[in-house]
Amino acid sequence: MPSAFTTTVLHLTTGSTETVTDLTSDCEQFLARAASGRDGLLNLFVPHATAGIAVLETGAGSDDDLLSALHTLLPADDRWQHRHGHPGHGRDHVVPALIPPHATLPVIAGRLELGTWQSVCLVDTNVDNAERQVRLSFLG
Numbered sequence: 001m002p003s004a005f006t007t008t009v010l011h012l013t014t015g016s017t018e019t020v021t022d023l024t025s026d027c028e029q030f031l032a033r034a035a036s037g038r039d040g041l042l043n044l045f046v047p048h049a050t051a052g053i054a055v056l057e058t059g060a061g062s063d064d065d066l067l068s069a070l071h072t073l074l075p076a077d078d079r080w081q082h083r084h085g086h087p088g089h090g091r092d093h094v095v096p097a098l099i100p101p102h103a104t105l106p107v108i109a110g111r112l113e114l115g116t117w118q119s120v121c122l123v124d125t126n127v128d129n130a131e132r133q134v135r136l137s138f139l140g
Contacts, residue, residue: 006034007137014124014132018070020054020063021122023134027105027112030136035110040140042112045102047133050092050126052099057117070095070125085128092126099123107140 010026027042044053056062070091080090103120106113114120122134 005137005139007135008034010134010136012122012132012134013130014122015130016127018067018125018127019122020056020058020066021124022058022063022119023053023122024112024114024119026134027120027136031107031110031112031138034138035107035140037110038107038140039109040107040138041104042107043102043104043135043137043139044120045135045137046122047135048101048124048126048129050095050129051122051124051132052096052101053103053134054099054121054123055103055105055114055118056121058119058121060117063121066123067125070098070123073098085126089126089128095123095125107138 008030014021046053074091074094076088076091082090082093124132
């Protein structure tokens with residue numbers, strides 16, 4: 001019988017631009033190994049102070065719309081007290097308050113239960129740190 005708790009870490013390079021990276025396929029591959037047809041919960045956690053996990057539609061512009069909305073809500077200018085890194089980097093440290101660094105999603109019969117247009121994504125606005133980790137954990 002598989003373990004009730006299984007975890008792994010994804011190592012990603014997000015690059016030098018703000019990104020929304022679709023992790024749905026990575027989650028499905030992990031669950032194929034870890035869930036073995038069982039019901040449970042998938043938890044994603046980003047151990048970074050400037051990135052978050054979002055569930056949204058991708059590929060139809062919503063990912064770009066999210067980054068645009070973040071620029072409107074959190075302009076990359078000199079208003080931020082947190083000032084190291086690129087200009088406006090302080091905003092990157094506020095992003096996880098709006099897009100949390102974690103998500104917990106249902107798994108039914110070993111499959112991620114998402115809506116038709118939903119994807120699981122890493123949202124990374126910090127262009128100073130391209131190396132990211134995402135911990136995937138299955139409990140079931």
